[in-house]
Amino acid sequence: MTSPLGSVPDAIIVGGGVIGLSAAWLAARAGMRVSVVDPAPGRGAAWVAAGMLAPAGEAAYGEEALTRLHLAAAARWPSFAADLEEAAQDQVCYRACGTVAVAIDASDRTALEDVLEFKRSLGLRADPLSASECRRLVPALAPGIRGGAVFPDDHQVDNRRLVTALIEACRRSGVEMVSEEASALRRTPTGGVDGVELRDHRFLPAGAVVLAMGWRTRTIGGVPPEVLPPVRPVKGHILRLRGDPAEPLLERTVRALVHGRSCYLVPRLDGSLVVGATVEERGSDERLQAGAVHALLDDARQAVPGLDELELEECATGLRPGSPDNAPFVGWTSLERLAVATGHYRNGVLLAPVTADGVVALLAGADVAPVLAPFSPDRCL
Ligand SMILES: Cc1cc2nc3c(=O)[nH]c(=O)nc-3n(C[C@H](O)[C@H](O)[C@H](O)COP(=O)(O)OP(=O)(O)OC[C@H]3O[C@@H](n4cnc5c(N)ncnc54)[C@H](O)[C@@H]3O)c2cc1C
Incomplete structure (x- = not known):
């Protein structure tokens, strides 16, 4: 050799x-x-x-x-x-767009309020917002959200x-x-x-x-x-959607608590949107599963209904090094x-x-x- x-x-x-x-x-x-x-x-x-x-x-x-x-x-x-x-x-x-976290139901709001207190105790900026303040920052949010927070440094x-x-x-x-x-x-x-x-x-x-x-x-x-x-590998399903860069659905990242589950929507400057992600212990299995894609989309559109109009461009999985x-x-x-x-x-x-x-x-x-x-x-x- x-x-x-x-x-x-x-x-x-x-x-x-x-x-x-x-x-x-x-x-x-x-x-x-x-x-x-x-x-x-x-x-x-x-x-x-x-x-x-x-x-x-x-x-x-x-x-x-x-x-x-x-x-x-x-x-x-x-x-x-x-x-x-x-x-x-x-x-x-x-x-440097910051992130808005939102709660879909009352128990999601309680869970979010609990973690906000913990995050602030660590010196992180995590400021509570009312539902209308959330929607002022992110007009595409669903009308029924119960409140949220802004993470200005995320x-x-x-x-x-x-x-x-x-x-x-x-x-x-x-x-x-x-x-x-x-x-x-x-x-x-x-x-x-x-x-x-x-x-x-x-x-x-x-x-x-x-x-x-x-x-x-x-x-x-x-x-x-x-x-x-x-x-060890920790599987994640993630989606990419194509939107119009001239009329972006979102200007900042949204993290949503949806009936106890969490998802996020990350807008790119080219109008695309990344929606993620599951966290699954399935060894090195990288198969794309219909149920996981469905659940992710369903959760994300409860937070941002305008997602329905975007083109679904890619569904993928990846393995995080856990x-x-x-x-x-x-x-x-x-x-x-x-x-x-x-x-x-x-x-x-x-x-x-x-x-x-x-x-x-x-x-x-x-x-x-x-x-x-x-x-x-x-x-x-
Ligand atoms: C769905 C999902 C969403 C995520 N979102 C975020 C996020 O928003 N923010 C964030 O910070 N992180 C995120 N992560 C986590 C992040 O992607 C990983 O922590 C990061 O990619 C780890 O980097 P790495 O270089 O260690 O591993 P990888 O990016 O996996 O790279 C490992 C490389 O090693 C190479 N390799 C493996 N075996 C060999 C070999 N025998 N010889 C030579 N090369 C080899 C592979 O080809 C690969 O290129 C996400 C991960 C997933 C799956």
Whole structure:
């Protein structure tokens, strides 16, 4: 087996999803030689995602450290997006549009009021609104909604434009893209890792290896199972609808509680609307199921009835990299020169810039920022 590379790169990143590509681009910008191994870069969960950057909407009980990380990530987004657009010479459509959350019935309103109090206790901006205030902000809302809230700091980016721009920025900054599947890591006699074996039997040597394979991170060969953190696939159904950019149905994201279930509607500048998403524990099953599509559409149109007029363009599923505490794993493993960046679950797009900063710090021999430090790969082993 021989290396196709001229000399050994500082790092090989296995997995060119939103996490791996962001890390590769920033590492190359920092002057490192980087390769990304992925047969289909940008086509994992990041392609089907909604692109919400939602620290308030995603804040959950018992996840205070994760919420602090989400807040740091949201604050990092404007400069990350601006730098990326310049590097790629392309738009990612980062949109500081805020989010309105609405309740469909009285018990949804009670549930929403409870979580608002919790979110505000964490320092998040989450201001209650009456039903008419909601409709003033979002005229397309159903007349019967029972009230809601505004999350002024929950924004969005077009995730497909994002990964496309990341691939271009990687290319322009000299990242080598290797279009093949990684099959195993090669171990050194001292127990470290010195490169990656590919499905086509080539071997790529590397100064360090970063596993960023999303939910598949534990499928790489050559590593004892106890070294890698427990990530699992968590299925999500999601829909894309086409609207008229001249007369957009929505100007900001809507999150809706609909008789105890939740859904969201994310409007793009091109008039399209992303409606998501189910959260299902079904292993690696990616089948599109009629019942899930029906339930999502039905919930979303109860919040925004004008949805009925839009063209249904795409129904899709994706697999999020879930972790036992819903938080990512970013850091060195117990094997020398092997790091992981995975387990970003529902917020990998939001967390991509802070994760990439962390990976660059690790590769440079530094510590990750304190806000990322609680998310080491060994915390669930
Ligand atoms: C329905 C849905 C909606 C979502 N909405 C949002 C949202 O609004 N906001 C948000 O922040 N997040 C959202 N997410 C979550 C987000 O998409 C993920 O957290 C994020 O994509 C994880 O990034 P990743 O790079 O780890 O994984 P992925 O994006 O899945 O990328 C993994 C990559 O690894 C590659 N790979 C796998 N195995 C190998 C191998 N053996 N060799 C080489 N390459 C390999 C794959 O080809 C893929 O390109 C959503 C996810 C889903 C499914």
